[in-house]
Amino acid sequence: MTSAAVxxxxxxxxxxTYVGYPLVLFLLHSFKPTHxxxxxxxxxxxxxVTVLIAAYNEQASILHKLQxxxxxxxxxxxxxxxxVGDDGSTDATALLAESIDDPRLTVVRCPRGGKxxxxxxxxxxxxxxxxxxxxxxxxxxxDTIGAIIRPFADPAVGAVAGSVAVNRASDGKRRLxxxxxLFRVYExxxxxxxxxxxxxxxxxxxxxxxxxxxxxxxxxxxxDDFYISTAAVAAGQRIVFxxxxxxxxxxxxxxxxxxxxxxxxxxxxxTGLWRRRRLMNPLVTGGYAIGLIVHKLLRRLAxxxxxxxxxxxxxxxxxxxxxxxxxxxxxxxxxxLLVLCGLAGLAEGIGWPRPVRMLHGxxxxxxxxxxxVWQFATGRRYSQWTPAK
Numbered sequence: 158m159t160s161a162a163v164x165x166x167x168x169x170x171x172x173x174t175y176v177g178y179p180l181v182l183f184l185l186h187s188f189k190p191t192h193x194x195x196x197x198x199x200x201x202x203x204x205x206v207t208v209l210i211a212a213y214n215e216q217a218s219i220l221h222k223l224q225x226x227x228x229x230x231x232x233x234x235x236x237x238x239x240x241v242g243d244d245g246s247t248d249a250t251a252l253l254a255e256s257i258d259d260p261r262l263t264v265v266r267c268p269r270g271g272k273x274x275x276x277x278x279x280x281x282x283x284x285x286x287x288x289x290x291x292x293x294x295x296x297x298x299x300d301t302i303g304a305i306i307r308p309f310a311d312p313a314v315g316a317v318a319g320s321v322a323v324n325r326a327s328d329g330k331r332r333l334x335x336x337x338x339l340f341r342v343y344e345x346x347x348x349x350x351x352x353x354x355x356x357x358x359x360x361x362x363x364x365x366x367x368x369x370x371x372x373x374x375x376x377x378x379x380x381d382d383f384y385i386s387t388a389a390v391a392a393g394q395r396i397v398f399x400x401x402x403x404x405x406x407x408x409x410x411x412x413x414x415x416x417x418x419x420x421x422x423x424x425x426x427x428t429g430l431w432r433r434r435r436l437m438n439p440l441v442t443g444g445y446a447i448g449l450i451v452h453k454l455l456r457r458l459a460x461x462x463x464x465x466x467x468x469x470x471x472x473x474x475x476x477x478x479x480x481x482x483x484x485x486x487x488x489x490x491x492x493x494l495l496v497l498c499g500l501a502g503l504a505e506g507i508g509w510p511r512p513v514r515m516l517h518g519x520x521x522x523x524x525x526x527x528x529x530v531w532q533f534a535t536g537r538r539y540s541q542w543t544p545a546k
Contacts, residue, residue, distance in 0.1 A: 160472035182350035207285030212293040213244040225297040242279040245269030273375040295404035305402035315389025319364030319402035336518025352398035355444035360386035377540040379429035423529025460527035
C-alpha cells in the first residue's frame with residue numbers, strides 16, 4: 158500500500174473514533190425518546206445508601222470533602238452512612254476524619270495496600286442497598302446523593318455515573334484546567350448520549366454508584382471505577398448517566414504530574430479492559446460492545462495512529478498531486494504544531510496564550526496515553542501509588 162492509502166485509512170479511523178462515533182450518538186440521541194423517568198418510579202421502603210471513600214495522604218482536603226458529603230447526606234431522602242478507608246496514610250488524614258463527630262461516619266484504618274485493597278475491605282461493612290463511590294477530593298453539592306440514587310428506581314439500572322466538573326482555578330498554578338474542563342464537558346456529553354442508547358461504557362471515579370449486590374472483588378491493577386461500574390453490565394444491567402449528580406474538583410497542577418497520572422490511568426484502564434474483554438463481544442452485550450470498543454479501546458490506541466500518521470502524511474504530500482498535496486501538508490503541519498505546543502508547554506512560568514495551552518493539554522493527554530499503552534503492552538502494571546496533587 159502507498160503512504161497515501163495508509164494515511165487515508167488512519168485519518169478515517171481517527172475521524173470515526175473522535176467525530177463519527179460521537180456524531181452518530183448525538184444524532185440518534187436527538188431522535189430517541191428519553192428513557193423512562195425514574196422520578197415516576199418508587200424505590201423500595203427502607204432503602205439505604207453507603208458512601209465509600211478510599212483516602213491516602215489527603216489531609217489537605219479530607220475535612221472539606223466529608224463536610225460536603227455529610228451535608229448532601231442531610232438532604233438525602235434516604236438514610237446515608239459514610240465509610241472512609243484510610244490506606245495507611247503517613248499524614249493526619251485518618252486523625253482528621255476521626256475528628257468529625259457524626260454517628261453516620263465510620264473511619265477504617267487499613268495497612269497500605271492500594272485503593273482496591275481498601276475498597277475490598279470496607280465494602281464488607283457497607284450496609285446500604287446502593288454504594289456511592291467517590292475520590293477523596295471532589296466536593297459534593299447538596300443534592301449529589303439524592304440525584305445519583307434516583308435512577309435506581311428503574312430495576313434495569315445497575316450503576317449510575319455522575320458528572321465531574323472542573324473548578325477553573327485562577328491562581329495561575331492550574332495551567333491545564335481549561336483543557337481538563339473542556340475534556341470533562343466532552344465526556345459528559347458523550348456519556349449522556351451513550352446512556353440513552355446503549356448504556357454508558359463506564360463511570361468516572363469522581364462520582365458513581367452501584368447496587369451493593371453487584372459490587373465485585375476489585376483487582377489491584379485496574380481502574381476501580383471502570384471495573385466496578387462494568388460489573389453492572391456483566392450482570393445484564395445498564396450503566397446510566399445522571400448529569401444532575403455532580404461533584405466539583407480542581408485540575409492537577411503541573412504538566413509532569415498530569416502526564417504521569419495519564420500514563421497510570423491508561424495502564425490500569427487497559428488492564429481493566431482486558432479483564433472485561435468479554436463485554437466487547439456484541440453477541441454478549443449488543444450495542445454496548447461497540448461503545449466500549451470505541452470509547453475505551455480505540456481512543457487509547459489513537460496516539461499510536463497519530464504517531465504513524467505524522468511521517469506518513471509528509472510522505473503522502475511529497476507523492477501526491479493537486480489538492481491532495483495541500484491536504485497532506487496541512488495534516489503533517491497540524492501534527493507538528495501539536496508536538497511543538499506539547500513541548501513548549503513544558504516550560505513553566507511562561508504565560509502562553511490559550512490556544513497553546515489547549516494544544517499543550519491535548520498533546521500531554523495523548524503522550525500519556527501513548528506511553529501507557531506501551532507500558533501495558535510490555536507488562537508494566539500499577540497496584541498502588543501516591544496521588545498527584
